[in-house]
Amino acid sequence: MIVNLERFIALERPRWERLDAMLSRIAEDPWRRLPFDEARELEGLYQRASSDLARLATFAAEPEARRYLENIVARGYTEIHGAPEEARRFRVGLWLTRTLPDTWRRRARAFWFAMALMMAGAVFGGAAIALDPEAKPALIRLPNLQGDPAERVAHEERDRGRGLADRKARFSGMLITNNTQVTLFAMALGMTWGIGTLVLMLQNGVMVGAVAVDYVMAGQTKFLLGWLLPHGVVELPAILMGGQAGFVLAGALLGRGQRMGVAARLGAVKADVVTLCFGATLMLVWAGFVEAFFSQYHEPVLPYAAKMAFGASEFAALALYLAVAGREAAAKPRT
Amino acid sequence: MNGERSDVLHVRTPEGVSFVFRVASPVIRLAALLVDWAVVLAAWSVIATFVRLLAILSEDITGLVGIMLYFALSQGYRIAAEWRWRGQTLGKRLLHLRVVDEQGRRLTFEQIVMRNLLRFVDALPMAYMVGGAVALLNRRGQRLGDLAAGTLVIWEPAEPMPDFELLRGEKYNSLRGNLPVVARLRQSVAPEAARVAWQALVRRDELEAAARVRLFADLAAYFRARTRVPDELVEGVSDEQFVRNVVDVLYVTRG
Structure with missing residues (x-):
């Protein structure tokens, strides 16, 4: 198990919160196209959160942190693996x-x-x-x-x-x-x-x-x-x-x-x-x-x-x- | 519409990470539906007030606008809300429900329209009896509209950040001074047991006094059985404080 869960979360928390905020902003406008830099940052944060979730899941840490991470990884997954073709603005x-x-x-x-x-x-x-x-x-x-x-x-x-x-x-x-x-x-x-x-x-x-x-x-x-x-x-x-x-x-x-x-x-x-x-x-x-x-x-x-x-x-x-x-x-x- | 009913949907991402969606029960979905009906009625009562003002110009136009707006509101509210709020209506928001693609991908506009137009059949013969029956028989709780659109409704209660403050007691942790004990605890305590102890501490105030004493006594006995703890480390320490100390050394490294 992760022996220093507190330190782990304290270290990663700002990134999770940043990802959380970015996902909330995207959710505000279904047709919003992310600028390249923002898209790259989103992907990076999502990858990091995914890897954090994998660590937490593997080492079976307490459930709140895992659920919180699952929630943002699931939302990130939805955004990143959505069909861009279908998300095009309707004309x-x-x-x-x-x-x-x-x-x-x-x-x-x-x-x-x-x-x-x-x-x-x-x-x-x-x-x-x-x-x-x-x-x-x-x-x-x-x-x-x-x-x-x-x-x-x-x-x-x-x-x-x-x-x-x-x-x-x-x-x-x-x-x-x-x-x-x-x-x-x-x-x-x-x-x-x-x-x-x-x-x-x-x-x-x-x-x-x-x-x-x-x-x-x-x-x-x-x-x-x-x-x-x-x-x-x-x-x-x-x-x-x-x-x-x-x-x-x-x-x-x-x-x-x-x-x-x-x-x-x-x-x-x-x-x-x-x-x-x-x-x-x-x-x-x-x-x-x-x-x-x-x-x-x-x-x-x-x-x-x-x-x-x-x-x-x-x-x-x-x-x-x-x-x-x-x-x-x-x-x-x-x- | 086959297989055993499941409360969760497992998704494995291309990054190799697994997470679960908790499938919403038909009962909680019905509650959200009732809220949405109330929302439509409330919105209509407000809109109708303004529509009636048009009668100054023409009663006939008022009738047309009223009929069209009510139709658009009753049929379009869920579509607009689920599109705008990523799979949520006000009722779903209130009850922490969300419509998601059954593969976990982003919902498309077509999916939202499809699942909502299929309500014409799901609502048959009255009060969503067809949709409810199909959802009860379906292992993912999908009604006909969800099956056609490839969607499902999940329950996602707010997930707060874990709170480590509960471990920050001012009391001295007698176990910290004995590294062999700490190491043995970390090796021998199963993650599930550690999680139970954590949850017991988180929810201690929700428990009745007698139940709380029994629970911490059981947990303390479990930990003592997993590893030998010298008497001097637990002398005068209550079972609850002992469990708190164990959780502290399991989850937190200080230094």
């Missing part, structure tokens, strides 16, 4: 123009899978309401869509958007938060080996299909497209993106054809999952405002053709963005 522009579309493309299979499920659900929902209109309350859970579509269209066109007067902003907030929760939930359900995500995608598809066929059968196709396209062309892809993130997570959990362990597989996808979640959230903010401030106005206030054209333009822009943005930069090797 919004780079993320929007490259990271998000690039991630979406790399994980596109999961997106198409989510879309296939939603379409399967839509086919089922549409067929079910066509064959059995009585099933409407079970298929469409939203109370405002339970009535006769023709009556609703007549009411909306008479109302000229006054129904939402003085509450459009609040309505947009509710849409954004509700849809974001659903989307993030779709991602989180990926941890159920994708089963929950799968059910959620089908369920959403069933409702979309049932509503669409209900309006088409009532002869309100033009209203339907004018009402849904402006926000739906962004909202549905956003929800699908949540499903995409969920299936990426589920894929890592299942690990079919991969040799890595489950922790390594999850570690490899987490940045992509988070990127997709943030992307979906941004899209839902846009969709929420469009739904509240634009989609709810119908003819004669806004011509359906103009609303459809707006929706088509949004869709084209989104598709172009996801397919092309940052492709060239992503193809170049990083320097």
Whole structure:
């Protein structure tokens, strides 16, 4: 054992305290980059504290000193062995123009899978309401869509958007938060080996299909497209993106054809999952405002053709963005 | 989600040094969660007061700002706090908990976001029943969010510097004058026993008088059994003072 623990600690204590103070300063700013001299000093102090800890542990000295040292060595280890690549300062522009579309493309299979499920659900929902209109309350859970579509269209066109007067902003907030929760939930359900995500995608598809066929059968196709396209062309892809993130997570959990362990597989996808979640959230903010401030106005206030054209333009822009943005930069090797 | 439940996570650094993280129990984590809920509610009650002032401009805008801010606060508070304070929220700070990477490395922003977004599933069907059940079954106490993010929550109580003042008694240490005894004690006393004696001295005031007398009698008997101590060195010395003298010569070299 260390026979002169007091002297040992008295000698080393200033260095431990210096290391402790440096680590606390670093902890104050997660993005702080250490100047070269400071980084070198930090490493030196950490090495010294590590060696002190090894001495204390080997000679089994009293526990307080060891725990104190363990604490600062653990913190130092965290700082020194952190991934510098991941600690780089976040750049919004780079993320929007490259990271998000690039991630979406790399994980596109999961997106198409989510879309296939939603379409399967839509086919089922549409067929079910066509064959059995009585099933409407079970298929469409939203109370405002339970009535006769023709009556609703007549009411909306008479109302000229006054129904939402003085509450459009609040309505947009509710849409954004509700849809974001659903989307993030779709991602989180990926941890159920994708089963929950799968059910959620089908369920959403069933409702979309049932509503669409209900309006088409009532002869309100033009209203339907004018009402849904402006926000739906962004909202549905956003929800699908949540499903995409969920299936990426589920894929890592299942690990079919991969040799890595489950922790390594999850570690490899987490940045992509988070990127997709943030992307979906941004899209839902846009969709929420469009739904509240634009989609709810119908003819004669806004011509359906103009609303459809707006929706088509949004869709084209989104598709172009996801397919092309940052492709060239992503193809170049990083320097 | 297999293997025996462990209270510690051993990390061995590339420098060959080992240290341990003490894994936080689900119960203490639940307590931190409750504190954080209270923090969100308290913060919201303050923010809502200011948001309501916007009603002077527009009731509608007030509604939008309120909904968005509450959503951002309830979902973003933990993310922001854990990122800003290196794996700690106010609740975790209060209870000395910290989120760490399961390899002991620096937490990344993605890890923090991931573990917090997975609360949507961990919180199912109510009161974190899924997350709690998974944490109880998991040997590192990880809920689904921790498993997905590669994180775990550790308990790190404040570690004060060891206090040597307790050995600085003014009393004469009779053992110091006998170097063979000191040398034999240093050779024969196991580190664990020395540590127990040290802790007994540190915590002497927390013990009831009778228990304290018994404990120091046992420790003194142990030390006497390890090495023969001449009677003149311990004559008139209480068991507690004898233990104090032994610890003094084991840990401190004077000269």
